Amino acid sequence: MNEVLQGPETRQDIEALLPGETSILQLQRSLRKPRVLLSIFLSLLVTVLTVFALVPLFSVIFMLFYRGGSNLSASNFWSLPPAPFEEGGGFGNALVGTLVMVGVAGLISVPFGILAAVFLAELGPNSRTATVVRFCAKVLSGFPSILAGVFAYGAVVMLMGGFSAWAGGVALSILMLPIVMLTAEEAIRMVPSKMREASIGMGATHTQTVIRILLPTAMPSILTGVMLAIARAAGETAPLLFTALFSNYWVVTNNQLDLHQPTASMAVLIYNFSGVPFENQVQLCWSASLVLVLMVLVVNLAGKSFSVRTPQR
Template sequence: MKDLVQNPTSKNPVYRRRLFWHRIGMALSIAAMALGLFFLLWILGTLLVKGFDGLSFRLFTEVTPAPTSDGGGLMNAIFGSLVMVGLATLVSTPIGILAGIYLAEYGERNKVAQVTRFVTDVMLSAPSIVIGLFVYALYVANVKHYSGYAGSIALSLIAIPVVVRTTDNMLKLVPNSLLEAAFALGAPRWKVATMVRLRAVKAGVVTGVLLAVARISGETAPLLFTALNNQFFSADMNAPMANLPYVIFQFAMSPYDNWRALAWGGALLVTFSVLALNILSRTVFSQKAPQ
C-alpha cells in the first residue's frame, strides 16, 4: 500500500492510461496554441515592417494621391472613418443600452424580449456584407446615391447587437440583494434599472461600447455598398465619403508602389486603433468590474 501511494503509476494501469492521454491532450493543445501564435506574430510582424514604411506626417495631412503622383496621404479617409464611426457610435449606444436594459428587466418571460434576444444573436453572427446589402437596398437604392449617412447606418446595425448583448449580460451580474434593497426603499422599477442596476455595471457597459467601436472600425464590406469612396476631402455626409477600410482595400490591390505603401500605413493605423480600444476596454473592465 505504501508503494502504491508513493508511486501510483507503477501499480495503477488506469491512472497510467489517463496520465498518458492527459499528456497527449496537453501536447496537442500547446501545439495548436503555438501554431496560432506563430501565424499571428507573422501577420503582425509583416504589418509592422511594411506599415512603418508607409507612416509619415503626410499620411495625416494630405489627401489620397493620383496613381502615379508623388506624396499623398490618407487625411480624407481618416476623417471619413472618424465621422462615420462616431455617428454610428452615437446612434448605436443609446439604442443598444436601452434594449439591453429592457431585456434584462423584462426578458425572462416576455415573448417580445425573447424574440429581440434571438434577433440580436442572429445579427451578431450575420456577415457584415449582408448588412451592407440590406442598407443598400433600403436606403442607397431609394436616394440614388452613396453617402456617409448610409455608411453610418450600416455600421450602427453592426454595433447595436454588440452593445445590446454586453449590456444584457452585465446587468444580469448585479446581485439580487442590491435590487431588493432598492425596492425596499420604495424606488420605482425604472429608477432601480437606471440609477442602481445600470450604475453598478457602468464599466462593463462602457466596455461593450468600446468593443462595438473596435468591431466597426475595420469593417470594409458594408462600406462598399453604402459610403463607397471619395478621392477628395469632403465633410458632406450626404455624398460619397472616403474611409480607411475601403481605401486600404483599393490601394492594396493596385499595381502602384505609392498606393500600396499608403495601404500598409493605413492598415497599421487601423490595427493600432483597434488594439488600443481593446486594451482600454479590458483595462476599464478589470479595474471596475462589480464584485
C-alpha cells in the same frame, strides 16, 4: 504524480498490499509504456499546433510594423490619397471618414441597444417579447457583414439616390447593435439584486432605479460592450464598399460636415490600394493598415480594461 517509488522497502510494502500477481512496476509511470508515450506525444502535438496557431498573429503584426511602420509619416495623417504615380499623400480623409461613420453608427446603436437591454434585463426579462428579442439579437450577431451593406444599399442608398456616409453609418449600426445590446443586458443583470431591491424598497420608481442605480453600476461593463462594438465597426469593410463607397476628398467641405456624399474610410482605402501595382499606393496601404490595427487594438484593449475594474458582486 510521476514520482517513481524507488526504495526497496516502500516497494515491498506496497507490493504486499497488491492483489495476486500484480507488480509495482505496473503502477509506475514508465516512458517505455506506449500509453504514456502517446500521452506525451499528444501533449507535444497540441503545444506545437497552438504555437502555429499564433504564428499568423505575430506575422501580421511584424509585417505591419516592417512594411507599414517604416513609411509612416506625420503628413500621412492630414493628406489626401495619392494618384498612381504621385509621391507622398496620406489617408487623412479616410481616417476622418471612418471616425464620422463609426460615430453615426454609435449614435444610432448605443441608445437603441442600451434601451432595449434595459427592457431585456430589467423590465420584462422573462416575457415572451424578451425571448424573441434576444433571439433576434443573436441572429443579428451572426449576420454576415456584407448583408448589412446590402440592406443599407436597399434601405438608404436607393432611397436617398446616392452613396453617402449616412448609408455607411446605418450599415455599421446594424453590426454594432447586437454587441451593444447583449453585453449591456449581461451588465445590467450583473448588478447585485440587493441594490435593486434597496432602491425599490426606498420607494423609487422603476425608472429611477434604472437611471440612478442600475445604469451607473453597470456602466463599466456597458462601456466594454460599446468599445468592442466600435472596434468591430471601425475594422469592417464589406458593409461600406457599396454604401459609403470611397472618395478622394474630405468629408468636411467649407467647414461643413456633409454626410450626403460618398465618404472614404480606412478599411475601403486598404482594400482599394491592396490590388494596385503602384508602389506608393501599396506602401500607403500598409501604413493605413498599421494605423487601423493600432486603433482597433487600442479601443479593444481599453474596452476590456473597463470591465476588469468592475467590482465583483
